[in-house]
Amino acid sequence: xxxxxxxxxxxxxxxxxxxxxxxxxxxxxxxxxxxxxxxxxxxxxxxxxxxxxxxxxxxxxxxxxxxxxxxxxxxxxxxxxxxxxxxxxxxxxxxxxxxxxxxxxxxxxxxxxxxxxxxxxxxxxxxxxxxxxxxxxxxxxxxxxxxxxxxxxxxxxxxxxxxxxxxxxxxxxxxxxxxxxxxxxxxxxxxxxxxxxxxxxxxxxxxxxxxxxxxxxxxxxxxxxxxxxxxxxxxxxxxxxxxxxxxxxxxxxxxxxxxxxxxxxxxxxxxxxxxxxxxxxxxxxxxxxxxxxxxxxxxxxxxxxxxxxxxxxxxxxxxxxxxxxxxxxxxxxxxxxxxxxxxxxxxxxxxxxxxxxxxxxxxxxxxxxxxxxxxxxxxxxxxxxxxxxxxxxxxxxxxxxxxxxxxxxxxxxxxxxxxxxxxxxxxxxxxxxxxxxxxxxxxxxxxxxxxxxxxxxxxxxxxxxxxxxxxxxxxxxxxxxxxxxxxxxxxxxxxxxxxxxxxxxxxxxxxxxxxxxxxxxxxxxxxxxxxxxxxxxxxxxxxxxxxxxxxxxxxxxxxxxxxxxxxxxxxxxxxxxxxxxxxxxxxxxxxxxxxxxxxxxxx
Ligand code: ADP
Numbered sequence: 001x002x003x004x005x006x007x008x009x010x011x012x013x014x015x016x017x018x019x020x021x022x023x024x025x026x027x028x029x030x031x032x033x034x035x036x037x038x039x040x041x042x043x044x045x046x047x048x049x050x051x052x053x054x055x056x057x058x059x060x061x062x063x064x065x066x067x068x069x070x071x072x073x074x075x076x077x078x079x080x081x082x083x084x085x086x087x088x089x090x091x092x093x094x095x096x097x098x099x100x101x102x103x104x105x106x107x108x109x110x111x112x113x114x115x116x117x118x119x120x121x122x123x124x125x126x127x128x129x130x131x132x133x134x135x136x137x138x139x140x141x142x143x144x145x146x147x148x149x150x151x152x153x154x155x156x157x158x159x160x161x162x163x164x165x166x167x168x169x170x171x172x173x174x175x176x177x178x179x180x181x182x183x184x185x186x187x188x189x190x191x192x193x194x195x196x197x198x199x200x201x202x203x204x205x206x207x208x209x210x211x212x213x214x215x216x217x218x219x220x221x222x223x224x225x226x227x228x229x230x231x232x233x234x235x236x237x238x239x240x241x242x243x244x245x246x247x248x249x250x251x252x253x254x255x256x257x258x259x260x261x262x263x264x265x266x267x268x269x270x271x272x273x274x275x276x277x278x279x280x281x282x283x284x285x286x287x288x289x290x291x292x293x294x295x296x297x298x299x300x301x302x303x304x305x306x307x308x309x310x311x312x313x314x315x316x317x318x319x320x321x322x323x324x325x326x327x328x329x330x331x332x333x334x335x336x337x338x339x340x341x342x343x344x345x346x347x348x349x350x351x352x353x354x355x356x357x358x359x360x361x362x363x364x365x366x367x368x369x370x371x372x373x374x375x376x377x378x379x380x381x382x383x384x385x386x387x388x389x390x391x392x393x394x395x396x397x398x399x400x401x402x403x404x405x406x407x408x409x410x411x412x413x414x415x416x417x418x419x420x421x422x423x424x425x426x427x428x429x430x431x432x433x434x435x436x437x438x439x440x441x442x443x444x445x446x447x448x449x450x451x452x453x454x455x456x457x458x459x460x461x462x463x464x465x466x467x468x469x470x471x472x473x474x475x476x477x478x479x480x481x482x483x484x485x486x487x488x489x490x491x492x493x494x495x496x497x498x499x500x501x502x503x504x505x506x507x508x509x510x511x512x513x514x515x516x517x518x519x520x521x522x523x524x525x526x527x528x529x530x531x532x533x534x535x536x537x538x539x540x541x542x543x544x545x546x547x548x549x550x551x552x553x554x555x556x557x558x559x560x561x562x563x564x565x566x567x568x569x570x571x572x573x574x575x576x577x578x579x580x581x582x583x584x585x586x587x588x589x590x591x592x593x594x595x596x597x598x599x600x601x602x603x
Contacts, residue, residue: 008088010119014366014369014370014373015366016364018362018366019360022358022359022362022365025358026355026358029351029354029355029459030351030360033347033351036347037344037347038265039342039344039598040344040347041338041340044340047330047340048332048333049315052315052330052332053315053317054414055301055330056302056315056317056322056328056330057317058303059300059328059411060317060322060323060324060328060393061301061331062169062325063263063296063300063322063328064293064305064323066296067278068326070278070285070566071575073447075160075564077411083418086166087193087367091092091260095219095252095253096216096217096245096246096249096253097219097223097224097225097227097250097253097257098222098223098224098253099256099257099259099260100224100258100354101222101223101224102222103176103178103220104176104177104183105141105142105176105177105178106142106177106178106180107142107143107146107148107149107177107178107181107184107309108142108143108177109146111135111138111143111146112131112135112146112147112150113134113208115127115128115131115132115150116128116150117137118131119154120149122348123246125157126326127152128150128154129151129154129155129167129345132150132154133147133151133395134153135283136148136170137146138371140175141177141184141235141397141517142176142177142575144174145171145174145177145178145179145184145376146179148167148168148170148171148174148188149167149168149171149179149187149188149191151163151164151167152164152165152167152168152171152188152191152295153416155167156195157405161195161199163197163291165192165195166187168189168191168195168553169188169192171182171184171185171187171188171442172184172188172189172192173176174188175221175391180388181471182227183222183223183501185221186212186223186231186433188219188248189211189212190212190231190234191337193205193208193212193234194234194357195378196208196238197238200228202448205238205239206238206239206240208238209235209236209238209240210239210241211236212231212238212239213232213235213236213239214243216231216232216235217246218229222326223256223359224366224488225253226355226465230571232245235374240603241333247416249500261510266383271405273285276291276292276306276325279318279359286422289294289465292304294549298511298514301328301330302328302329302330302561303328303330303331304326304327304328304329305326306323306325306326309328312325312329312331313329313331314329314330314331314332315329315330315331315332316328316329316330317329317371322344324351329353329396345367375551378550378551378566379551381551381566382554382565382567383430384431384567385563385564385565385566386436386565387561388563389432389565390429390432390533392428393425393426393428393429393432394425394429395554396421396422396425397422397425397429398428400418400419400421400422401422401426403418404418407432424471435567436567439550439567439570439571440569442574443550443576447495447574447578449492449495449575449578449579450492451490451491451492452490452491452492452493453489453490453602454488454489454490454493455486455487455488455489455492456487456488456489456491456496456521456528456599457483458482458484458486459487459491459493459496459497460482460500460519460520460521460522461480461482462481462497463497463500463501463504463519464480464500464519465480466567467501467504467505468502472508473504473508475515476508476511476515476516476517477515477516477517478517478518478519478521479516479517479518479519480519481518481519481520481521481522482520482521482522483521483523484521484543484573487521487522487523487528487601488601488602489527489528489599489600489601489602490579490580491579492579493576495575495578496575496579496599498525498571498575499571499572499575499576499597500519500532500570500597502531502571502572503519503532503572503595503597504517504519505568505569506532506595507532507533507534507536507593509562509564510534510537510557510562510593511534511535511536511537512535512536512537512551514534514592516535516575517532517534518531518532518533518534518536519531519532519533520533524598525603526598526600526601527581527598527599527600527601528598528599528600528601529597529598530596530597530599531595532594532595533592533593534592535590535591536555536591536592537556537560537590537592538587538590538591538592538593539554539556539585539587539593540555540556540589542543543556544585544587547569547585548569548570548572548573548583548585549570550566550567550570550572551565551566551567551570553566556589572595576597576598576599579599580599580600581597581598581600582598584596584598584599585593
């Protein structure tokens with residue numbers, strides 16, 4: 001027979017298998033999902049980049065066209081210059097001289113009052129030098145510039161020429177300071193030239209002056225036009241060369257200078273920041289930041305950056321790659337691309353749906369397997385119970401038979417009682433076989449019912465009397481209550497009788513200490529009710545709903561070791577329903593049970 005532990009182990013095994021079957025595909029699915037999402041994001045990023053690159057290329061072409069159109073305008077207008085190219089310059093620093101150079105911070109006089117007094121009034125050059133040397137290590141560039149200028153001057157006066165040159169050389173490195181309105185670097189270079197000239201050191205003078213000219217032509221310092229011309233002339237003299245200003249650059253600077261006073265009227269531009277000069281010989285367009293922003297940047301949603309300006313965040317093409325005088329930067333749209341976001345949304349909703357599906361399938365599979373196992377268990381219990389039921393009458397048959405064979409001279413009364421006992425065992429066997437065959441037919445749907453008009457009260461009385469005469473009912477009081485009038489029903493006498501018999505048999509089997517059974521038939525609003533009431537063991541509430549299913553037996557009954565096959569109540573329900581009726585049960589554990597068959601009345 002089947003042990004409860006086995007069932008538990010099998011259930012756990014199935015559960016483990018189902019969990020593995022769920023976990024494995026779920027993990028794979030989730031990993032796959034994450035990978036797909038990553039790939040999708042990378043693809044989106046690439047596409048975004050490609051879109052931005054495409055946008056920049058298109059913008060660059062448009063800007064090139066616009067610049068060409070401006071050039072064309074110069075060419076086709078009445079004031080067209082005969083030939084030449086349109087040149088684009090960016091940033092003030094690149095012009096030889098500025099229409100309005102930015103003023104550099106001036107070296108202050110205040111920190112040097114004491115040093116100047118020592119140098120000029122007290123004639124204490126050593127003290128002046130000491131004071132200036134201290135100030136030369138200041139963190140402020142203008143103060144440093146003022147100090148280095150004075151150190152050079154004091155050394156020069158004391159004829160320490162190399163020391164003076166060294167001080168001015170350091171001064172030449174300072175770019176963010178001015179001395180008396182002139183860039184400190186320029187002041188230093190000129191001072192060095194003067195010293196070489198005064199000291200009659202022509203070679204070094206020429207070298208220094210050549211360096212000064214190079215710096216001037218490189219537009220190293222923001223100078224106004226006059227200063228530029230003056231210094232170029234002076235430096236050329238020192239260098240012993242004719243002034244040789246690069247003509248193109250000179251023209252650009254001249255154009256910027258000429259346009260500067262009209263800067264608010266030229267193409268509506270404002271030119272007080274780094275500006276773009278579109279220049280062609282005598283004609284020029286001076287475009288400031290606002291013009292750039294309004295005419296070139298805004299319509300194309302790009303940012304144009306001159307060399308040296310910080311490039312903003314986004315996808316950028318360098319000036320050379322864009323074919324423009326600026327680097328072009330575009331801030332790609334950060335909103336997710338629709339195609340990708342739709343795909344990801346689909347993936348995100350499909351994944352959980354798939355996971356739910358896997359779990360649901362696994363759950364139903366687990367339930368189905370469990371149910372099948374449960375049925376298998378019930379069937380094996382049934383086979384064991386049926387074998388047991390057969391064994392008892394068969395054993396008694398064999399025993400009586402052997403007793404009669406062993407004692408041929410048996411008294412006739414004893415022989416008669418043996419034969420009667422054999423008869424009872426045979427009856428029991430045949431009833432058992434009949435029951436099983438009947439149950440088999442019901443299960444197969446082959447049990448046919450011969451309905452005939454009959455009196456349910458009379459039937460109950462007959463079955464009750466027959467049952468009371470049975471040995472198994474010995475010691476029990478079966479109280480049969482039926483009305484004196486007939487209770488007409490259409491019923492299969494044999495089948496309905498079997499249903500009532502099964503209920504009476506159960507009432508005896510599960511009677512516990514009680515010996516009173518009631519069977520009653522009575523009229524009911526919808527027909528006829530047959531009741532079988534006992535005061536026996538009763539049935540726990542949680543077991544009641546399943547007891548009418550085939551092979552199902554109560555757990556408490558099973559534990560008590562009361563034999564049974566679990567098909568009695570299933571047959572009762574089958575028979576009642578075949579008569580168009582129903583069966584119900586009321587029971588309380590330890591107090592007894594009432595089974596009620598409700599049958600439709602006749603006519
Ligand atoms: P069996 O009696 O052979 O086990 P049944 O189908 O007749 O099978 O009954 C199914 C189960 O219902 C029983 O095993 C028992 O647990 C419970 N049962 C039926 N009738 C009674 C009753 N009168 N009192 C208590 N329990 C009952």
